[in-house]
Amino acid sequence: MDITFLGTSSGVPTRARNVSSVALRLPQRAEAWLFDCGEGTQHQLLRSDLKSSQISRIFITHMHGDHIFGLMGLIASMGLAGNAQPINIYGPVGLKEYLRACEQYSHMRIGDRLQIHQSQPGVIFEDEHFLVRCLPLKHRVTAFGYRVEEKDRPGRFNVEKAKKLGIPPGKVYGELKKGKVVTLDDGRIINGAELCGDREVGRKMVYCTDTVFCDAAVELSQDADVLIHEATFAHKDAEMAFDRLHSTSTMAAQVALLAQVKQLIMTHFSPRYMPGNPITLDDLLEEAKAIFPNTKMARDFFSYTIQRRTS
Secondary structure, three states, X not given: OEEEEEEOEOOOOOOOOOEOXXXXXXXXXXXXXXXXXXXXXXXHHHOOOOOHHHEEEEEOOOXXXXXXXXXXXXXXXXXXXXXXXXXXXXXXXXXXXXXXXHHHHXXXXXXXXXXXXXXXXXXXXXXXXXXXXXXXXXXXXXXXXXXXXXXXXXXXXXXXXXXXXXXXXXXXXXXXXXXXXXXXXXXXXXXXXXXXXXXXXXXXXXXXXXXXXXXXXXXHOOOOOEEEEEOOEOHHHHHHHHHHOOOEHHHHHHHHHHHOOOEEEXXXXXXXXXXXXXXXXXXXHHHHHHHOOOEEEOOOOOEEEOOOEEO
């Protein structure tokens, strides 16, 4: 699982940072999932190693422009480029009406390409390999945080050991690879788990923006491999953060600490901390590290790979 940051500024773009968008690449299934789609996201995709044709799911946190103004342009370009595969889009109330209004007034035909799902607290997507949950955060409008969980899977199947036990190759190998208990034709009962290595623990990524510190973010982030959390303001500007219902660097670090995540990556920075100002992003990073040392600061096109763990 590879994370690529396509936009890391809050509110408005800067020369160095576009507005919010994060891509999660799933190499094992040649898919990419997008989290938020601020204006200019399709340009950022063109400058990255990602292909828009791989995007199959888009998760929108809330309806503010710096998180959705690039969505319709991306959808239109994908269609014009011949990448007209179905796309599942998840987001709060109003997202469906917004997209259909854009379709109507721009005279663009989306047809059945879009499957729009209203995000509700709890599980919003699940298949054989992944599960996605969301919870409402604390912002000026309805905003959701998302948690992607890769399901655990059995360790590597020991083919040589199976052959030594006289287990004939075939469909039975597939069942044993899944760790299932299988009864052979000769009556022997074989526990597939005994033929597999250590179980591979599913990876977990959490995306929380825009929000002030809240219990829901902590709950959503429990034991995550990576927590992507907004850090719009410096600790010195905490009053402004509370007024605007955004997080400081120290709030992001507190969520990471309480949730016992493995890695915190901060994003969604106010342009007020550009180089040359009294407080810079380096100061925000130091503030967060004082609470949660395993903290990184995202920049546009920064990539991070979530490695597998074994139990």
